[in-house]
Amino acid sequence: MATTKPKVDVVIVGMGWTGSILAKELTDAGLHVVALERGADRDTQPDFAYPKVVDELEGSVHRKYLQSLAQDTITIRHNTGQTAVPYRQMGSFKPGTGVGGAGSHWSGCHFRALPEDFNFRSNIEQRYGRGFIPQDMTIQDFPVSYEELEPHFDHFEYVCGTSGKAGVINGVMQAGGNPFEGSRSREYALPPNPNYLGAELFYGAAREMGWHPYPIPASNTSRAYTNPYGCQMGPCNACGFCSDYGCLNYSKASPNACILPVLRQRELFELRTHAQVLKVDLDSTGRKATGVTYLDAQGREVQQPADLVLLCAFSYINVHLMLVSGIGTPYDPQTGEGTIGKNYSYQNLNRVVLFFDKDVQANGFIGIGGAGTTIDDLNGNQLDNAEAGFVGGGIIWARQPGAGPVRGINVPPGTPAWGSAWKRAAADSFRHSFYYEVQGACMSYKQSYLSLDPTYKDAFGRPLLRMTFDWHDNEIRASQYLVDKAQQMSRILNPIALSGDAKKDGTHYDITKYQSTHTCGGAIMGANPKDSALNRYLQSWDVPNVFAIGSNAFPQNNGYNPTGMVGALAYWAAKAIVDQYLKAPGPLVQA
């Protein structure tokens, strides 16, 4: 028998970036918020304290700060003809858990989307004609514009202490920034971080290619900083344990460092950890949520009634919760009907490693999670897609979040994996190599979607989420085109060896190798309920007192990391709830 807690105004599922943002905004508005987080509570002290936090075995092998897959995972298959199998060991992407979510162990690359990423489909159609888009490519426009989100992009960057250089402020070009970006209302919160060697060399080589390099906007503070909420951050010391690790220094923006210090003091905010939400409870009409059911730390089933249910559980987990709760209609890839699970997409990541002689002090162990150098010359409208032969662009970057030998040592192509020859190569390469990455957009397709698995269950008895995803020709061509450009640029630097991994024709999605945690789509925002799960405020079309906030809302993925956009959408949704929904609870957009 489930126990029932007293009703609250808002229940939030998940205490990562989106959950923290919504909790902050809604307690500001005077609402009583209960946040349910499946993992443990975590904070800089004591959880990320030096030296314990920089143990590579615990961080990168035991994946101490990430979600364990033992209780909950997904299943995966490449196409609808296959039987999906479980994602048993973590590889391709690494969901977070615990207070702060993946936001406590992300890297910090903090991009905004380009203005043309928002009207994506119409822009491509306008430029190249409808026929340019493959039949089964289900890309759509976002139902919101860059201009509408600008204040929220800006605010999130100031909450995070994002360090970067503006390229365009109020329509005026700024030297040193990205000339192709959407116009900003002001400069970044902090100036860029210093460049490690590979990033410095990237500048020269990129300019020789005729490109416009600029500092990656990084939510790793280049200076001491106090954010608009009064949270203090120390300057990043380039510790080299950024991705996968919590920050020992209050330097990497995280919910823990940037928002929770305020929330924790609020009476209107209640955080319950080890609270595994199983489903959203709906009333008999199926059109109204009454709250959520969760398992508490002791494994007891608890019902938390609430007027408003906010799914902030990370992109595909939000979709899983919608599917197991019966919110909306599951997507059917045969008919194209239904919207929950539709348009799952990912990120198209490829790496090029440059090896040098011993006089080149690349020192890969030095690292700042999100900092480095990148270009937008092959992204958005800068890329001639007709010439390139694919839809969607990408960026090339020099980034060094920090390398350690347990995380793996890059060795030149052809090196054996063990024995004396490997030792020699590892010793020669460790301090004298760096890498560039190509991060490409990923389109959405009729056959790439999320659904419930018919066979496998999680530890709570629910069907696992099943992912049907593979690389399409468009993304393989993009990978080959962009990696080729990255290699051309890299050769300018005269490395003694170069390794690159453009996807070959027919390459299948490999879930064993880390690529990125930029999983997107599945419960997308759109202009009408026929082709989207959420309206422009991330509100469920079917159950209007449920909002699903995260990269699940992206109809396709652009060339950037998602979190700048995710944060902006979270503030955008929060504003809509406070300014519109609270005054007249119900659908904010008429279908």
Added chain:
Amino acid sequence: MSQTPSDPAASPSRRRFFKGLTLLPVAAALPGCGGSQDTPVRDYVPTFFNAVEWTFLIAACDRLIPHDEIGPGAVESGVPEFIDRHMQTPYASGAIWYMQGPYLEAPPEFGYQGRLPLRDILRVGMAAVDAHCRQTFEGRTFAQLEHAQQETLLTAAQDGKLELDDISSKVFFSNLLAEVKNGYFSDPVHGGNKGMGAWKMIGYPGMRADYIDWVSVRDRPYPLPPVDLSGRRG
């Protein structure tokens, strides 16, 4: 083919370890135990692996990361100790893996789909390789083969070309190699990387985790030796 390792340059680390094993009955029967006495005996007694597995592990470690002029070998670095200890952590019993069935075969892009957690992958794999060796090499175990033979077997396992009864040789090999590298390179607190030798070999400063003054230095190699989690300097 001789019964004993023919390589006179068999690494001192290896001899040192075999020497340390004389308490174990099987080790006493091992060839190669009577090596030079110049290196101190390390007295780690395995608590996870049995004596047969332990000799296998030492031999495999010694081939995967041999002692040479480049840097320390896995054996002298304490990698077998690391692995023995690591097998007794929740990690090695599959605590962060999804271990529920059904267990279906799938192409390699879907990752390991078997039933065994790490520690059993290693155990079953060692037994299977030894069984294969006894059949092929007149009753000898992996540890009793010559270096060149061991290397040929490891290469065959790496490529998945070694046919084993109970496990895919590729799965066994990749997990074994990953564990050997984990032990070689992780902090000494976990039992391997004795004296931070592996870090010194590659020039890794270990757990310093503060490099802001060095981000933009170009003309000099990073000068500081490693420091470990316990604050020791290498």
